[in-house]
Amino acid sequence: MSNIKIVCDSLSDIPKELIEKYNIHVVPLSVIFEEKEYIDGIDITKEDFYKMLRQSDNLPKTSQVTYMSFKNVFEKYINEYKSVLYIAGSSNASGTYQSAVMAKNDTEGDIHTFDSLSLSIGSGCVVLSAARLAQEGKTINEIVNHLEKIKSNMSVLFTVDTLEYLQKGGRVSLAKATIGNMLNIKPILCIEAGNVKSLSQSRGKKQVVGKIIEIIKETYGDNLKDKQILIGCGDNNGDLENLMKKINEELHVDEIMIVNIGSCICAHTGPTVLGIACCDK
Structure with a gap:
């Protein structure tokens, strides 16, 4: 031990x-939703949280x-x-x-x-x-x-299927969200110095997954056997499968760990978040 x-x-x-x-x-x-407080992962499961997000017009808050x-x-x-x-x-x-x-x-x-x-x-x-x-x-x-x-040498990339939740949280303007959703624009977000930032964008799910892989290859090349890789999603498991397929087609990896992204993140992104993190083992 x-x-x-x-x-x-x-x-x-x-x-x-x-x-x-x-x-x-x-x-x-803690997550505060509809004036009720839940202890993350204890009082509420990820699956129940995704359902609540989809059924409510209000955004939860984290404590x-x-x-x-x-x-x-x-x-x-x-x-x-x-x-x-x-x-x-x-x-x-x-x-x-x-x-x-x-x-x-x-x-x-x-x-x-x-x-x-x-x-x-x-x-x-x-x-x-x-x-x-x-x-x-x-x-x-x-x-x-x-x-x-x-x-100092880690890449974390996210995308979302809709800009609705980022707009509700004030991270994207209503006009930008409306136009983006109409044109099927998918943002690519990164984490830089502890903050979420916009990195790029693509039109459509297929293109955005391809762009994420392209960014990873530009950063590390296509041989990631010495890297630790985590991929995650909300309740959009089909998108995760597409990302996994693209990784296996274009990158050389030893192991990929799969994560269901929790309420503290989905409270801001919505339940259709998709991401990949890559760093040295």
Whole structure:
């Protein structure tokens, strides 16, 4: 057993089987929908959340993890492990990281906080790298140094089937969303320095998947056997299958991990989000 406990938050969409495999503790954010508060991944499943999104005209809001939640987690694990490493979803997207830093400063023991400056499958890549290294017996400093390297050389690309949710959230104007939906324009978004930014766009699902693969190839070439790859979607599994097919046709990969993107991200993108994250293992 590793003497380092890996902790993350629910901004990193780690599949349940990998949480269990690597003994990761996930601290959940909260989601407020129709004036009711849900604990992400506990009070509401991803599938139920997708349905609620489609049936409601209102956008949900997310609420950061509290100081006391982190204090309790850190105090629990620092008595069981030599070190605790908490890896956060981007501090630019949530105040959760700051809550963790405050709790760490008030807790005795070897506790480390790491800002992934990414989200969902992106921060998931960072968490899984740390968990794998911890199981291999690497020291806390070796793990953190490796995370700094992969953080600076990671690609995270997303697209959405409709601009409706980005418009509701104020990220796209009503005029742009209306015209974009009429012309079947699909945006390609990236995560840069912890923020979501527009990178490119294409017309139609087939073209946007091809453009995403093209961007990956421009960044890394077509041989990704030494890379860790996560792909994810909401309830649009057919789009995920198309992305997987294109990856297998055009890229050389060892393993692809598949993720259902959770409520903290889909609250802003809608349930038809599709993404790929790629970084060093």
